[in-house]
Every structure is written in C-alpha cells, then in structure tokens.
Amino acid sequence: MALVVGEPEGVNEDSGVASQEILIVGGGIGGVAAALALCRQGRKVTVLERAPEFKEVGAGLQMAPNATRILRSWGVLDQVLEMGVQPKRLIFRDAVTGEQLTDADLRGEFAERYGAPYVVLHRSDLHAILVEAARKAGADLRTNADVVDVETRDDVARVRTSDGTVYRADVVLGIDGLTSSLRRKVSGDEVVASGYVAYRGAIPMDEALDVDDRENVVVYLGPECHMVQYPLRAGTMFNTVAVFKSPSFSRGEFVPADQQELQNAYSDCIPQVQRALLNLWKTVSWPMYDREPIDNWVDGRMLLMGDAAHPMLQYLAQGACQAIEDADAFDRISASVTDPHEWNAALAEFNSTRADRTARVQRTARTWGEAWHVNTPLPKLLRNLLFKSRKDEDTRYTDWLYGADSIST
Amino acid sequence: MALVVGEPEGVNEDSGVASQEILIVGGGIGGVAAALALCRQGRKVTVLERAPEFKEVGAGLQMAPNATRILRSWGVLDQVLEMGVQPKRLIFRDAVTGEQLTDADLRGEFAERYGAPYVVLHRSDLHAILVEAARKAGADLRTNADVVDVETRDDVARVRTSDGTVYRADVVLGIDGLTSSLRRKVSGDEVVASGYVAYRGAIPMDEALDVDDRENVVVYLGPECHMVQYPLRAGTMFNTVAVFKSPSFSRGEFVPADQQELQNAYSDCIPQVQRALLNLWKTVSWPMYDREPIDNWVDGRMLLMGDAAHPMLQYLAQGACQAIEDADAFDRISASVTDPHEWNAALAEFNSTRADRTARVQRTARTWGEAWHVNTPLPKLLRNLLFKSRKDEDTRYTDWLYGADSIST
Numbered sequence: 001m002a003l004v005v006g007e008p009e010g011v012n013e014d015s016g017v018a019s020q021e022i023l024i025v026g027g028g029i030g031g032v033a034a035a036l037a038l039c040r041q042g043r044k045v046t047v048l049e050r051a052p053e054f055k056e057v058g059a060g061l062q063m064a065p066n067a068t069r070i071l072r073s074w075g076v077l078d079q080v081l082e083m084g085v086q087p088k089r090l091i092f093r094d095a096v097t098g099e100q101l102t103d104a105d106l107r108g109e110f111a112e113r114y115g116a117p118y119v120v121l122h123r124s125d126l127h128a129i130l131v132e133a134a135r136k137a138g139a140d141l142r143t144n145a146d147v148v149d150v151e152t153r154d155d156v157a158r159v160r161t162s163d164g165t166v167y168r169a170d171v172v173l174g175i176d177g178l179t180s181s182l183r184r185k186v187s188g189d190e191v192v193a194s195g196y197v198a199y200r201g202a203i204p205m206d207e208a209l210d211v212d213d214r215e216n217v218v219v220y221l222g223p224e225c226h227m228v229q230y231p232l233r234a235g236t237m238f239n240t241v242a243v244f245k246s247p248s249f250s251r252g253e254f255v256p257a258d259q260q261e262l263q264n265a266y267s268d269c270i271p272q273v274q275r276a277l278l279n280l281w282k283t284v285s286w287p288m289y290d291r292e293p294i295d296n297w298v299d300g301r302m303l304l305m306g307d308a309a310h311p312m313l314q315y316l317a318q319g320a321c322q323a324i325e326d327a328d329a330f331d332r333i334s335a336s337v338t339d340p341h342e343w344n345a346a347l348a349e350f351n352s353t354r355a356d357r358t359a360r361v362q363r364t365a366r367t368w369g370e371a372w373h374v375n376t377p378l379p380k381l382l383r384n385l386l387f388k389s390r391k392d393e394d395t396r397y398t399d400w401l402y403g404a405d406s407i408s409t
Numbered sequence: 410m411a412l413v414v415g416e417p418e419g420v421n422e423d424s425g426v427a428s429q430e431i432l433i434v435g436g437g438i439g440g441v442a443a444a445l446a447l448c449r450q451g452r453k454v455t456v457l458e459r460a461p462e463f464k465e466v467g468a469g470l471q472m473a474p475n476a477t478r479i480l481r482s483w484g485v486l487d488q489v490l491e492m493g494v495q496p497k498r499l500i501f502r503d504a505v506t507g508e509q510l511t512d513a514d515l516r517g518e519f520a521e522r523y524g525a526p527y528v529v530l531h532r533s534d535l536h537a538i539l540v541e542a543a544r545k546a547g548a549d550l551r552t553n554a555d556v557v558d559v560e561t562r563d564d565v566a567r568v569r570t571s572d573g574t575v576y577r578a579d580v581v582l583g584i585d586g587l588t589s590s591l592r593r594k595v596s597g598d599e600v601v602a603s604g605y606v607a608y609r610g611a612i613p614m615d616e617a618l619d620v621d622d623r624e625n626v627v628v629y630l631g632p633e634c635h636m637v638q639y640p641l642r643a644g645t646m647f648n649t650v651a652v653f654k655s656p657s658f659s660r661g662e663f664v665p666a667d668q669q670e671l672q673n674a675y676s677d678c679i680p681q682v683q684r685a686l687l688n689l690w691k692t693v694s695w696p697m698y699d700r701e702p703i704d705n706w707v708d709g710r711m712l713l714m715g716d717a718a719h720p721m722l723q724y725l726a727q728g729a730c731q732a733i734e735d736a737d738a739f740d741r742i743s744a745s746v747t748d749p750h751e752w753n754a755a756l757a758e759f760n761s762t763r764a765d766r767t768a769r770v771q772r773t774a775r776t777w778g779e780a781w782h783v784n785t786p787l788p789k790l791l792r793n794l795l796f797k798s799r800k801d802e803d804t805r806y807t808d809w810l811y812g813a814d815s816i817s818t
Contacts, residue, residue, distance in 0.1 A: 370787045378779045382791040389798040 030306030084121030152300020439715030561709020
C-alpha cells in the first residue's frame, strides 16, 4: 500500500501506486471480513478505522448458514463454533399468551440442507476472530484514520483522512456502516428511522433471571414489540434483545435508554417476558434505522459494501451475514483481475450481482418486522396461523436466504 | 294442532291443547327443515309462513358435509344431489393478481373424512325439496300467517297472528330469520350492518360470460371485495356472487342495486373478474347483516332457531347449514320428550347444546370475511401466505365445522 503523507490534492502520482492494492474504509465486521478474504487471495489490503482500536460493541449476533459456509471457506469457522453456540431450534412464541407459534429445526436436516451450521455468538468474538485472521493473512489494519473523502482520477482512488493524509489505491471499499460518509458519493439519501429501539444485554448465565431455555433461540412476538433470547460463549452467557416501538423515537426525538418506556412497551406480555427485561443493560439502547435500497454503489474506483451499501433492519438477523456475503462475492469477482484496468468491470459486476439480493433482504427484513409486531386482531390471527402452519420440511421461506444457490446468482 | 280462531287473549283454554304439538314460525329453509325432522319423529307440526306461498328467493347455496349428512338421514340427499352439483375443488385466487392461493379437495378424502358430500344447489331447489318432504311427512304448512306475538302461560304457548287468530302449542320454534320479530321476546338487540352488499346471479350456463371453470367453486379475494362462482342444476346454470364494501351502505344509507358502485368496487381486479360482473342480476342486491351472539334463545315455550337465533355473515356458507343442524339437534333432543312438562328441559338443552357452536360459527364467519377482504399490504401478504401454506391433509380449519364430532357436543 502506497502511503503518501500530506500529498497535495490534484498532484498526479499514479506512478507511485502499486497495482492491485485495495483500501478498505471501516474496520467493523464487514471491513475486516473483506480484508481477510482479499488477503487470502494475495491482495495487498489496508483497512482504515476511525476509532482508536479495532473493536466491536454490542451483544449477540446470529450467523446463518449463508454466512457460516463462507466463514468455513476462510478457515475461521472452527474458532467461531468454539466461541459460539449452535442452537438446536428457533422457537417463536406469542408474547401476550405465551402460546408456541412455531419451532424450527436449526441442526439436523436444516444444517444438512444448507451445508453449514447456524451459530450465535458475541459480536465482539466474531470481530476479534476476523481481525486476528485478517492480520495473520497480511492485512494492514490502521486505527484513528477518519476518512473524509474519496476521489478517483485516472483509475486511481485517492482517500483523504481528517489529518490530511492521502492514500491511493486501485480500489476503495467503503464499508463504513449505516451512517457511511462515503455513501454521499453515490446517493443523497437519508437513513430511515423505524421508530423501533433495541435494548440488549449479554450477561453471565448465572446472573440471568428466568432462563428456561439454554439451548435454543427463543423469540417472543408481541404488539409493537418482541424479545429474542439465546445463549452465548458455550452457554456461559445469556443474550437478550428487546425491540419495541418507542413513542419518543417515533416522534422523532431521541431519548437515551428509558426504563419506563421499556416497561410500558411490554406491559401486555406474559410475566416471564416482563421479568426478562431485567436481563437487559440499563443504560444503553439502539434506535433502529435502515435505508431504501439503491441501484448504484460505485463511484469511480470506490465501491460501497455492507451496511454502507444496504443497511437493513435486523429482523432477519442478516446484517453481518450480508456483509460477509459481500466480502465473499467481491473476493470471487476480483480473483480474475490481473490488470488494474479490469477493476472497473469488477466493481460493476459486484454491484449487479449483489444489488437485487441485498435489496430483497432489506425489504423482507422490514416486512418480517411488521409481521412480528402486528397489533390488531386480524393481522395477528393471520400471522399466528401462518407461523403455526409452518413445517420443517417446508423450506420456501429459508431457501432463498440460506441456500447455496441463492448467493451465486 | 289445536287451532282456535279469534280466541280472546287471557282466556285459559289449556284443556283444548293436544300434547306434543309444535308450531314453527317461518317457512324458510330452517323452518321446513325443522318441520321435516319433527314430522319424521311423529310429532304434529304446523308451520306458519307470512308470505302467500312457501317459496325461496335467491341464487345458489352451499351445503357442506355437516348439513348433507343430516339431509341424508332425512332421506332427501339423493334429491339434493340430483338438483345440485358436487364441485371437485374449492379454489381461492387473488382477485388483483389472479394468483392461485389454495385449492382444496371437496371430494375424495374430504368427503370420506366427513362422511358426506359437498354440494352446491339453488336455494329454491333445496327449499322445494324440503317443503315437499315435510308435506309428505305430515307437516301442516300454512301461508299468509303473520305472527305478531307469542306468549307462554301454564306451559302452553299462544301464538297470535295479525288477523287475530290464536294458535296454541306445546312448543313454538321461532325460525323467522334475520329480522325475526320473535327475537324481541329474548333480546333487545339490533342487526349489525356489515357495510358489505351482495349481488347475485344464477343464469343459464350458455348465457354466462367467461366461464373458465364449470366443475369447481372458485373464490376471488380482492381488497374489500370478493367473488364466488360455481355451477348449479347439474351444470346447466352458473352462479355468481359478488360481495363488496358498499360506500353507501357503509354510510348507513341503503341504495338499491347500483351498477356504478359495483364496477368501482372491482376496478383493481383482473379483467376476468370485472367481466364476470356481467353475470350478476342487475336490479337486486342484498345488504349483509348479522347479529352478536346471544346466550338465551328461550322465552317460556318459545325457542329461536336458525337465523332468528344466530344470524351470520355468509363467508363460511353456513347459514342454511346451521339451520339444518339446529333442526337435527332439536329432533334428537326432543325425541325423548313424552310428557309435555319435559319440553322446558328440552328447550334449555337445545339452547346449551347449540349456543357455543353457533356463536363460534358467527364469529369465525366475521373473521373469515375480514381475512378475505384485507386491503393493506402486510395483512394481504400474511393472508396469501397462509392460504398458500394450506395442505389438503391439514384438516384443522375444517374439522371443527364439518366433522361429525363437532355437532354432537
């Protein structure tokens, strides 16, 4: 990676840029996943992270087979399995009545059909595994690097950070998340506020209250709210996510974690769900946003990936999975690039390969969330009957998302 | 049947009343069905009909196995099958896209499971068969008899008609339909306007336009509208029912058949559905009403049955079927009555036997109608997915309604 400190803008230094060099903006799960994939391919990769260290915040995260298949190809699945838990089943219950709505196998035939396991683990564990692997594979991971602009001239991308440093690369991957500053290069769109807020908690198992189920993912569906519970770190931790329609967030305000608002949102739910709110962290909450799908992620030699390209609501638990798919897709597409001039076609191919699929995931996640949160009798009845009609052998709702064929299109 | 013309009110003439006599108010399908069942049992039965003849208006009607099983036990099923059509399948389609949503077997395993056929026939044909059979069985069918009141004194019911005639009977069955005047004896409730209006048409098959399917019941589900099509009279007639939310009826007005309102209601539907509106009668329409379930149908020796007791929206096609179940249930319960004093217990037993079931049918019919008519994206998606998830071997939605066990409880 050619690093030129303080290069004045406009100076043509193309001769100093080594070919095949890739610069990644953003050191989250998507960024380090892409770095790992591309380093394994033999590319020279630099990752610029704004924060002072490569570290993820948050709680648990779900890795579906469409992502774990890729983690295995990168040689990190064993570590992921070691740090995570493979839940037996995904169980949905009505949060108001407690009634079980459906109970989906996540091992056995499911894992066999999709050729890879379903795993839940701590976000920071996944991130750490990917950072370590990317480093070992040769990625140059840099912190405190706050990118302010990317420009392409003569097939060279120039990346400027807030301290005046200018990096040059054949390709810049903008993987800087929901609030991506690089997205402004391709779209003037804004994030879309869902009105829903997530509270999370990943706490030691022996401190968690009312843990009935230590081996499954359990989802309670309530009116304008839901709760997800699963174990983490080989069952030594318990993860809880509570997501609800926040009156303050819906009004456009942002109110920091508000215990009263949280309690109120679950007041119609069974006591077990209400008590489980005590397993959440008290002082932090995550307002939930996504964006409308856009067609174009490319500006010159810059390409958006991950949440920067297609941020989604978390109802399908696919945010990180889709970022991993992106990394894998870009790895495959770029594998044949030997001449720097071929990058333009590679970026376009990635865009056309991935846009429809990720747009579908974005849209389906929204709809899935709506279906979870219905609060009027008829839609609730239809939703519950639909869930109860599901059978393990009916794979129509999962094949498009988890199936191996679904990704390579 | 003791008939006393011009008996002054208040005169005690109990001695003149023969025991075991039953008077039925209302000569529609429910009334003549009850008359048939009770005459077969050896009861003396008089039916009073307000109209100048025993005749049904309307178009087609569906007889599900819960009713055809009973028609068979009365010895009239062969005639019904001869006049009707046994559809092969019940097919639901999305009226806006034309997509098939589900396709339910109505013969084979279905008929076997429920021990009786599914038949569609003309209302007037079913009515005529029942009238003829009731007459043959000894029922006294009287027209132009407009009942104005029923009173019970000393275990004798006195029925007064508008011309001053007073009838006395051990039991009066009030089967005088949705707008039952006798219901006022047990409830001050009002009919509930659904806002939906039905247009019907039963026309010769060779005059019907765009008949693609002559052997099934086809239902198109649209936003705030639906359409049902099936053949009648051994396939020589074609029956169409269009039901939609009428703006004028929803405002509380009653507007006679309005072609413009009809066309507007189906304007989002596929051309095939819009053209099929031409198969409807032009000058008649039926605003649709039901009532809330009530607990008590008994006042002295008067008992409500059929629509007078539990009027329902037609979405389960169970109005006539439930009236036939009523007739059968009353027949069974009254079979053991030998002493007139036992009637009080028999009426109470009928009430307690039938109230929960018919209330469930009333409520489910409403919900079923709501599910058919959804007009917003998420409920429509859930409804369509639910319909598409249905399988013939899944009998959970029909067992409670059509199963033999369902009725005898």
